[in-house]
Amino acid sequence: xxxxxxxxxxxxxxxxxxxxxxxxxxxxxxxxxxxxxxxxxxxxxxxxxxxxxxxxxxxxxxxxxxxxxxxxxxxxxxxxxxxxxxxxxxxxxxxxxxxxxxxxxxxxxxxxxxxxxxxxxxxxxxxxxxxxxxxxxxxxxxxxxxxxxxxxxxxxxxxxxxxxxxxxxxxxxxxxxxxxxxxxxxxxxxxxxxxxxxxxxxxxxxxxxxxxxxxxxxxxxxxxxxxxxxxxxxxxxxxxxxxxxxxxxxxxxxxxxxxxxxxxxxxxxxxxxxxxxxxxxxxxxxxxxxxxxxxxxxxxxxxxxxxxxxxxxxxxxxxxxxxxxxxxxxxxxxxxxxxxxxxxxxxxxxxxxxxxxxxxxxxxxxxxxxxxxxxxxxxxxxxxxxxxxxxxxxxxxxxxxxxxxxxxxxxxxxxxxxxxxxxxxxxxxxxxxxxxxxxxxxxxxxxxxxxxxxxxxxxxxxxxxxxxxxxxxxxxxxxxxxxxxxxxxxxxxxxxxxxxxxxxxxxxxxxxxxxxxxxxxxxxxxxxxxxxxxxxxxxxxxxxxxxxxxxxx
Numbered sequence: 001x002x003x004x005x006x007x008x009x010x011x012x013x014x015x016x017x018x019x020x021x022x023x024x025x026x027x028x029x030x031x032x033x034x035x036x037x038x039x040x041x042x043x044x045x046x047x048x049x050x051x052x053x054x055x056x057x058x059x060x061x062x063x064x065x066x067x068x069x070x071x072x073x074x075x076x077x078x079x080x081x082x083x084x085x086x087x088x089x090x091x092x093x094x095x096x097x098x099x100x101x102x103x104x105x106x107x108x109x110x111x112x113x114x115x116x117x118x119x120x121x122x123x124x125x126x127x128x129x130x131x132x133x134x135x136x137x138x139x140x141x142x143x144x145x146x147x148x149x150x151x152x153x154x155x156x157x158x159x160x161x162x163x164x165x166x167x168x169x170x171x172x173x174x175x176x177x178x179x180x181x182x183x184x185x186x187x188x189x190x191x192x193x194x195x196x197x198x199x200x201x202x203x204x205x206x207x208x209x210x211x212x213x214x215x216x217x218x219x220x221x222x223x224x225x226x227x228x229x230x231x232x233x234x235x236x237x238x239x240x241x242x243x244x245x246x247x248x249x250x251x252x253x254x255x256x257x258x259x260x261x262x263x264x265x266x267x268x269x270x271x272x273x274x275x276x277x278x279x280x281x282x283x284x285x286x287x288x289x290x291x292x293x294x295x296x297x298x299x300x301x302x303x304x305x306x307x308x309x310x311x312x313x314x315x316x317x318x319x320x321x322x323x324x325x326x327x328x329x330x331x332x333x334x335x336x337x338x339x340x341x342x343x344x345x346x347x348x349x350x351x352x353x354x355x356x357x358x359x360x361x362x363x364x365x366x367x368x369x370x371x372x373x374x375x376x377x378x379x380x381x382x383x384x385x386x387x388x389x390x391x392x393x394x395x396x397x398x399x400x401x402x403x404x405x406x407x408x409x410x411x412x413x414x415x416x417x418x419x420x421x422x423x424x425x426x427x428x429x430x431x432x433x434x435x436x437x438x439x440x441x442x443x444x445x446x447x448x449x450x451x452x453x454x455x456x457x458x459x460x461x462x463x464x465x466x467x468x469x470x471x472x473x474x475x476x477x478x479x480x481x482x483x484x485x486x487x488x489x490x491x492x493x494x495x496x497x498x499x500x501x502x503x504x505x506x507x508x509x510x511x512x513x514x515x516x517x518x519x520x521x522x523x524x525x526x527x528x529x530x531x532x533x534x535x536x537x538x539x540x541x542x543x544x545x546x547x548x549x550x551x552x553x
Contacts, residue, residue, distance in 0.1 A: 006319040007040070007053065009311055010250050011061050018046075018055045020081055021062055026233035026240070027226065028066055028073045030059075033081035044093035048085050051139065052094045053106050053318075060113045064359075067124055069244040071351050074236030075229035076120075078147055079131040079222070084157070089138025092168065096537040101321050103525050104518075107173040108369065109314070110139065111513055114146035114174055116362060121148040123358060125236035125351075131225035132212065137161040137200060142174040145183070149232070150211075151225050153218040154203055160211050161200025169529045169536030169546055173521035175513040182509045186210045238351050245297045245352060250307055259315065261308035263301070266316070273324045273487050275316055279305060279391065281332020281383035286343035290350040293343075302340055302387065306359040313366045324491050325373045325483065328395065334385035334415045334454065341386035341417040360387060361424045367394045368426055368502055369514045371495045373486050375399070377479065378457075378466065380409040386417030390424055392466070393432035396498055399479055402457035403472035413454040414465060421448055427510035428503050437464065438504050527553075 013021065017038045020031040036045045040054035066073055080086045090110075095103055120126045129149035134157070136144055141160045144150050152158055162172045162180075171177065177195065180186045186194070190209045194201055207215045216224045252261055259266040263280045282301035287293055293300055298307070316323060347353045367374060376392040378384050378400035384392050392398040392414070401412055421444070422431050430438075437443040447463065457469035470478040486494070499519070503511050524530050530537050534547035 009314045027229045031081035048088035050088040050091040074233030085134040086136040087140025092540045117146045125238045127232040142176040145179040151214040152212040154215045155218040159200040159202035163198045264308040332383035337385040345418045385415035397467040400457045400466040402469040
């Protein structure tokens with residue numbers, strides 16, 4: 001927690017309490033060593049390497065730092081520093097006492113971190129593998145499932161399990177069900193049996209069913225894991241040596257209803273449930289080459305903006321639950337943004353440029369799955385171009401002012417760059433433009449032929465790039481009425497509507513996790529079978545069995 005009593009997602013290795021990280025050449029070792037008395041809040045103990053949001057915040061920081069600060073690392077071994085236990089999963093007493101919103105946001109954040117691990121393996125040349133050295137249950141196994149290769153000790157006691165259904169009356173809400181059948185291709189009937197066994201599965205059956213990739217004697221577990229990690233690292237295209245880019249402390253000022261970073265500012269109107277977010281475009285041009293980007297380090301505009309937006313989105317999600325509408329504006333010139341986009345496109349093969357682009361993709365995906373309404377307001381002085389235009393494409397609605405409000409103003413324009421056509425895919429695997437014009441690929445192709453063109457409000461409206469383009473006479477009233485109307489609707493209905501409308505098109509592992517599994521878990525978390533007086537979460541650890549209402553809804 002921060003000094004304001006809020007959850008702070010910023011941390012660094014000097015403050016880690018629950019993880020040990022060691023880097024040895026091309027291989028890093030990340031060992032879980034959760035401190036029982038180190039819970040984010042009082043009232044529960046983190047026994048058996050169980051975790052809460054504080055443990056997860058540290059893990060997310062580790063994933064980020066390994067990718068940016070250690071270009072030489074081509075493989076990461078995830079394991080436990082404790083004897084005879086890997087991880088018991090999310091702490092049940094923490095979940096039982098948490099508010100509904102805190103439960104849901106906890107599951108969402110852990111899901112996003114698991115997806116970042118999978119992205120590192122698939123796209124960053126930094127492959128994660130797991131050495132399971134003890135019982136691995138629930139969220140512990142879900143963490144292992146996020147890695148690319150699972151090695152388990154064959155010692156008669158080490159097992160993998162997803163016991164949430166029989167033990168707690170909830171679901172493996174960090175993607176466990178989906179990863180079993182969609183990622184690991186476990187047979188549906190075997191997955192059904194597995195997910196109803198409290199004790200889990202061990203030994204040869206775990207390997208036979210595809211629950212793990214390799215089974216080795218306990219005495220050789222780390223030896224084999226290191227050998228596999230070296231094999232993965234040898235195939236990595238990451239540079240063999242550094243230096244990387246240090247993720248220096250992120251400066252943030254909290255002052256009443258304002259949250260300020262260097263490039264991002266947020267003004268809160270809690271009475272109206274509104275967050276007005278302004279993102280500043282770059283003040284300096286990009287460097288001549290990737291070496292110059294490394295010299296700029298964490299101060300480079302696209303990396304700095306990604307970090308600031310990332311922190312702001314997480315902060316608002318967890319600490320400002322009643323602020324239900326996020327309104328995005330930008331400030332700067334479209335050409336300055338486009339220049340950086342040209343740099344990021346021209347040097348896409350460079351490891352650091354790749355990481356910056358992937359980070360921006362992850363931040364934009366956070367917006368997509370945030371349970372908030374998102375509007376964009378495009379006005380004179382805006383710089384909704386390329387990467388920053390993705391904010392408008394991610395919005396549920398985008399309003400663009402047709403005209404000016406003061407003499408001498410230049411009318412607002414928007415601009416597309418190469419990065420709008422695939423650099424930042426959504427969870428459905430499509431670019432936001434492809435999602436916007438689903439079923440009309442000719443429209444997308446036509447827009448791609450207009451790269452670099454400045455669209456004024458009428459042209460943007462005709463091209464389908466904005467929702468509406470009121471003139472200067474109607475602008476204030478139309479925007480005000482839209483904001484007021486949004487605030488008047490049921491937040492629950494809006495969350496369901498937005499989540500359903502944002503992901504048309506192909507269904508992927510990611511859309512299943514956020515659109516189907518998370519929706520079910522959200523519902524289950526409110527049901528008495530989970531959180532009632534005799535629900536699974538409520539009676540866990542008391543020796544009592546849950547008393548379930550047998551009616552199917």
